[in-house]
Amino acid sequence: MKTRQIISKKSIYLYLLFLMLPTMFVGNVSAQNLDEIKGKGVLRHLGVKYANFVTGSGDGLDVELMQLFAEYLGVEYVYVQTSWSDVIGDLTGKRVKAKGDDIEIIEDVPIKGDIIANGLTKLNWREKVIDYSDPTFPSQVWLIAKANSSLKPITPTGNIDEDIKMTKEQLKDQSVLAVSNTCLDPKLYQLSKTGADIRLFTGNLNQIAPAVIKGDASSSILDVPDALVALEKWAGEIKVIGPVSHQQVMGTAFRKDSPELKTEFKKFFTQCKDDGTYLRLINKYYPAVFDYFSEFFSDIVK
Amino acid sequence: MRNKIVQNHIEGIVSVVVLLIVTCFILYLIWGNYLSQKDLSESIKKSFINSVEEQVLKISQCFRQMQEGVEQLSKSRELEIYYENKALGMSLEYGLKASILNIKSRFNAVMENQIIGTKHVFEKLAYVEREGNVLIDPGKIDKELDLFQIASKSSQAGDFLVLKNQNNFIYIVTPFYFKNEHRGQIVAKISTDVIKQNIDSNANKENILKKQLFLVYEDNILDAVLDLSDAQKNQINHFLSKTMNISTKHLIEIKTKNKKYKDVTDDGMLAYKTAIEDTPFELLAIISKHTLLGKHNPGNLLFVLGTITFFLILIVLFSFKMSLKNVALAIKIKEEKERVNLIEQKVGERTKELIGLNNMLLEEIEDRKKAENKLKQAQAQLVQSEKLASIGQLAAGIAHEINNPMGFIGSNIEIFRQFLSNNKKLLDQMQKIKKAINVKDIEKSHRLVSEMNEIENQINIDYFKEELPELIKDVQKGVDRVNKIVLDMKIFSREDTGEIDILNVNNVLDDIIRITWNKIKYNCVLKKHYGDIPCINGNQQKLGQVFMNLIINASQAIENKGRINIKTYAQDNNICIEISDNGKGIEEGNLKKIFDAFYTTKPVGEGTGLGLSISYEIIKKHGGDIIVESQVDKGTTFIISLPKEYGIK
Numbered sequence: 018m019k020t021r022q023i024i025s026k027k028s029i030y031l032y033l034l035f036l037m038l039p040t041m042f043v044g045n046v047s048a049q050n051l052d053e054i055k056g057k058g059v060l061r062h063l064g065v066k067y068a069n070f071v072t073g074s075g076d077g078l079d080v081e082l083m084q085l086f087a088e089y090l091g092v093e094y095v096y097v098q099t100s101w102s103d104v105i106g107d108l109t110g111k112r113v114k115a116k117g118d119d120i121e122i123i124e125d126v127p128i129k130g131d132i133i134a135n136g137l138t139k140l141n142w143r144e145k146v147i148d149y150s151d152p153t154f155p156s157q158v159w160l161i162a163k164a165n166s167s168l169k170p171i172t173p174t175g176n177i178d179e180d181i182k183m184t185k186e187q188l189k190d191q192s193v194l195a196v197s198n199t200c201l202d203p204k205l206y207q208l209s210k211t212g213a214d215i216r217l218f219t220g221n222l223n224q225i226a227p228a229v230i231k232g233d234a235s236s237s238i239l240d241v242p243d244a245l246v247a248l249e250k251w252a253g254e255i256k257v258i259g260p261v262s263h264q265q266v267m268g269t270a271f272r273k274d275s276p277e278l279k280t281e282f283k284k285f286f287t288q289c290k291d292d293g294t295y296l297r298l299i300n301k302y303y304p305a306v307f308d309y310f311s312e313f314f315s316d317i318v319k
Numbered sequence: 320m321r322n323k324i325v326q327n328h329i330e331g332i333v334s335v336v337v338l339l340i341v342t343c344f345i346l347y348l349i350w351g352n353y354l355s356q357k358d359l360s361e362s363i364k365k366s367f368i369n370s371v372e373e374q375v376l377k378i379s380q381c382f383r384q385m386q387e388g389v390e391q392l393s394k395s396r397e398l399e400i401y402y403e404n405k406a407l408g409m410s411l412e413y414g415l416k417a418s419i420l421n422i423k424s425r426f427n428a429v430m431e432n433q434i435i436g437t438k439h440v441f442e443k444l445a446y447v448e449r450e451g452n453v454l455i456d457p458g459k460i461d462k463e464l465d466l467f468q469i470a471s472k473s474s475q476a477g478d479f480l481v482l483k484n485q486n487n488f489i490y491i492v493t494p495f496y497f498k499n500e501h502r503g504q505i506v507a508k509i510s511t512d513v514i515k516q517n518i519d520s521n522a523n524k525e526n527i528l529k530k531q532l533f534l535v536y537e538d539n540i541l542d543a544v545l546d547l548s549d550a551q552k553n554q555i556n557h558f559l560s561k562t563m564n565i566s567t568k569h570l571i572e573i574k575t576k577n578k579k580y581k582d583v584t585d586d587g588m589l590a591y592k593t594a595i596e597d598t599p600f601e602l603l604a605i606i607s608k609h610t611l612l613g614k615h616n617p618g619n620l621l622f623v624l625g626t627i628t629f630f631l632i633l634i635v636l637f638s639f640k641m642s643l644k645n646v647a648l649a650i651k652i653k654e655e656k657e658r659v660n661l662i663e664q665k666v667g668e669r670t671k672e673l674i675g676l677n678n679m680l681l682e683e684i685e686d687r688k689k690a691e692n693k694l695k696q697a698q699a700q701l702v703q704s705e706k707l708a709s710i711g712q713l714a715a716g717i718a719h720e721i722n723n724p725m726g727f728i729g730s731n732i733e734i735f736r737q738f739l740s741n742n743k744k745l746l747d748q749m750q751k752i753k754k755a756i757n758v759k760d761i762e763k764s765h766r767l768v769s770e771m772n773e774i775e776n777q778i779n780i781d782y783f784k785e786e787l788p789e790l791i792k793d794v795q796k797g798v799d800r801v802n803k804i805v806l807d808m809k810i811f812s813r814e815d816t817g818e819i820d821i822l823n824v825n826n827v828l829d830d831i832i833r834i835t836w837n838k839i840k841y842n843c844v845l846k847k848h849y850g851d852i853p854c855i856n857g858n859q860q861k862l863g864q865v866f867m868n869l870i871i872n873a874s875q876a877i878e879n880k881g882r883i884n885i886k887t888y889a890q891d892n893n894i895c896i897e898i899s900d901n902g903k904g905i906e907e908g909n910l911k912k913i914f915d916a917f918y919t920t921k922p923v924g925e926g927t928g929l930g931l932s933i934s935y936e937i938i939k940k941h942g943g944d945i946i947v948e949s950q951v952d953k954g955t956t957f958i959i960s961l962p963k964e965y966g967i968k
Contacts, residue, residue: 159414164407173412180413245417252396253403257414305420 051090051277054131060087061095063107063130067222068242069302070136070154078154078302079134079269085294086132089285097130101199101222105146108133109272115142115198131278133270136242138200148273150282152266154303155310158206159244160184160193160258162236163229171259184259188213194225194237201225201238206261208238230254240265245305264310290317330646335639342631349624360612364570364589367611371591371604374532379596381517382479385440386597388433389493389507392444397422401454402497422446423455438516442488443508449501479598481536487511489541511541535592535601720804720837724797731790738787741778748774807834822857824896824961825849825887831866832885839874843883843900850888853963857941865934865945869898869957872930876902876955893943894963899956905949913947 054060062083066073071080080096087094099107106112107129113120118141138156139149162168168191171183189212195203196218203215216234218225226247229237238261239247247255269286271279289295296317299306307314392398401418409415426444433440446455480490491507511534534541570591589611591604748771755764807830832845839845873883877900886897905913905920912918914935938945942962949955 170408170410170413173410244414248404248414248417249400249421252400252418253407256404256407257409259410259413304424305417308416308420 050275051281054092054278055090058092059095060090060092060132061097061130062087063097063099063104063133064135065099065101065104067101067135068240068246070134070242077135078298079136081298082153082269082289082295083132083134085289086282086285089288090281099129101196104133104135104137105143105270108270109146111146113142113146115140115202115204117204118142118145120145128272131272131275132282136240136267137270138240139266139268140200140202140205143270146273147270148276148279149268149270150279150286152268152313153286154242154267154299155306155313156200156265156267157241157260157309158201158238158262158265159241160188160236160261161226161229161239161244161247161255162191162258163232164254164256166235166256168236168256168258170256173259177260177263181260181262184261185211187258188236190214191236192216192234194218194228194234196222196225200240200265203238206238208261226251226255241309242303242306245303264313266313293317330642332642334642335635338635338638342635345631346624346628349627353624363612367589367604367606368570368591371532371602372593374604375593375595375602378514378517378602379598381435381514382595382598382600384435385433385507385509385513386491386493388429388440389444389491389505392426392429392505393493393495395422395425397425398446398495398502399497402502419454426455435513435517438510438513440509440513441507442510445506445508446495446503447506448503454503479600481541487541533603533605535603536599541600717804717808717834717837721801724800728794728797731794734786734790738783741774741780741783744774744778745771745780803833807831818858819856820859821854822859822862823854824852824857824862824894827859827863828866828885828887828896831863831870835867835870835874838871839883842877842880843874844881845883845885848884848886850886852887852889852894855894855961855963857961858937861937862941865937865959866896866898868930868934869959873898873900873902873955876900876904878903889963890960892963893960896959896961897956898959899954901954904951904953904955905947906951910947910949914945 060083062080064071064077064079064083069077071077083096084094097107103112103126106126108131110125110128112123112126114123120142133147134153136154136156137143137149139152143149160168168187171180171187174180174183185208188208192214193203193208194216195201195208197203199222201218201222203209203217208215214234218228218233218237220228222239222243223246225237225239225243228234230251236258244257248257269282271282286295289298296314299314299317397418401415401422404415404418409418411419426446430439430441430444444455445453447453478492480492481488482490487510489509489511491509493505493507494501495503495505514534570589589606589608592601593604594601748767752764752767752771755761755767828847828849832847836845870883870885877883881901884897884899886895886899888895888897909918909920913931915932918932919930935945938959938961943960945957945959947955947957
């Protein structure tokens, strides 16, 4: 929707293009393979402010991870702020649109970064345009609701499919916030089939819980990392109803023409897991996640 | 004397009394010191109590700090969130577990941050819901969980607990209320080490005190607040059990022999127990009296005081005894002094007498010396007389000896006179010839020459020319000989001055032989056998007198014709002079007397009887010896030995 608005408003587009011109001229817009990154001495980290992956305060799980990766490569770290809608294009130079598990390339855009790391959930359509690293973080999408909502938390059955079913059954005639082109894209979870009133949220993901509390919708789907933060921040004001997805994984994303960089990251990430660096970072930013996804972290928690 | 003895008695008693007064004064000072020490000990005890109370305040503060830490948890937002989420019906799997994790994080943060000294305050923190389930797992040990469950059931209002058989740990149980409803208990497990640490950090200057502190809970002793070895614990265990019944805030003294308190049996200890405010605990402080009071222990002072008193009494008694002894001794000394004075008086009188006698003796000695000097003078005169007598005996010989050269000197002078007379004739003839030649009367001159030749023939001028030098030489010899004899005589006859010269005895013998030669040459053949002897120190005149005596005696012992041998030689440390003759010898009976003064076998008028006696004395004074060997009709040998230690060769 946002893309459509930009294309239609040529004046705004031209204005934005004008703003991007200096950046293009200084050469920061070209694709870089590993040799070029090392040659120029800069690793450009594409990030979106999201949960504790990129906090917006200059730190976060993925910020620190990328800083360490740049150090590992022996280059300077540069953070490039982007958005969920632009993040793939900023990496690949192709603005795309998800169509189920497929994509539609909308246009070419300047490449702004070399690597995406901000809790990017591994989704089928995304894998069509980018390469993922090995999973770096687990996730799941829950349904949250305002505390006084009529929605009632399910009683876990021990069967995830049954739990998802029980959760979705409550969505009928309920308003639910979702974010397209992200892991909260309602299409990914066939929310439309539940009879829910799906409302696409255009703001930052961190603002979903407040929006629900405010009454923009009676509920929202929210990934677990964000839900944990929300439960802490707005305790007693929101509640978790149940899951709407199976467990998902997140990973770091690379252009498909950067296999060397991906390989190098794999080496680096393995080293981080082996030497305890990654465990330290998880403990710092998501200490609760081990209790939820203990199996995922079984290889680093010994 | 008696009065003096009485006076000495009084002095002794006075000194003893003074000593007693001094002793009393010292005792008074010591007693005063004892009282001050007693006060000081009370002060120290109070100080001890105060320090214990200070420690109690600190420990109380420590407990309060721990309690506040737990109370903070009871107001933690995380617990509220948990119950809020729970109230919303969230399941553990979907949301609620996160809340629990948040509580756990909070608890962990409190455990990490609450530190006293170097130790974490809380060993474990747990939250037990009222339903009994342990929400926050403090550990993986089931036994621990049971303990927490028990702890949580032990109190509803929050309390300090110590579980049986868990003396090392204190549990603080604090209730949690959610919306005014009791929902569970926060249980904090605290090691008593934390209390130790607290005291350690506050009691750096009270090391003695802090090692004596014990926590008491419901009349049970917890482990010593500070480290004690097992042996130490066993030693005091019995004592500790007996201190439980002491009243709080009372310092008790524990003795074995003098039991002030029935329930305690250990000796020399002080115990003080006081409550720790707002806790069920009491603090028991135990310290040995010696450690606390040290030198200010009145008991010790009493012992010291008693000992000093005992010794002071001993000193007084000893002094009294000594004073009595001193009185007796003083009397004795006095008597001795009087006796000594008497003796000194007598000695003085005797000394005066002795001085008088000594003066008389000195006068006698002086007289004796004068007499000796006179005697010496007389002896010297006698020696001189004897010497002159010897010369007298030699005088005829010496006169002859002088006369002989004088005879041929006179003869020769006559020849010289004839020579001069003849020579005058020749001179007169020569003057005539000179005149004739001057007037050139040749004929006359020839004639006069002829006459002169005749005169020369008449006076035998060649004879004179040859003999005259010899004649002059003989005259000179005669004059020298006379001079020598006169000189020897002069040397020999002069009065002795006692001078000591370096002498060659051989030369002295030659001089004497020369003087005596004319005396002995008519009946003696003298043979000299001089050895190579060193010079000696001696008086030439006196030794010459000895040799002259012996040579003359030898010549006189030879009645007709005989032989005198003079032999010198060195032997050992002496030089020896043997003067022997083959004369008539000396009878054996006379041999012992020959060196006696005035003994002589010569006819009256020929000898003084002093010759050999003087000779003997002279040789003795030279440190030598003279012996005689003689056989009648065979001869006599005198052997003189003189020391050569000062001899110069």
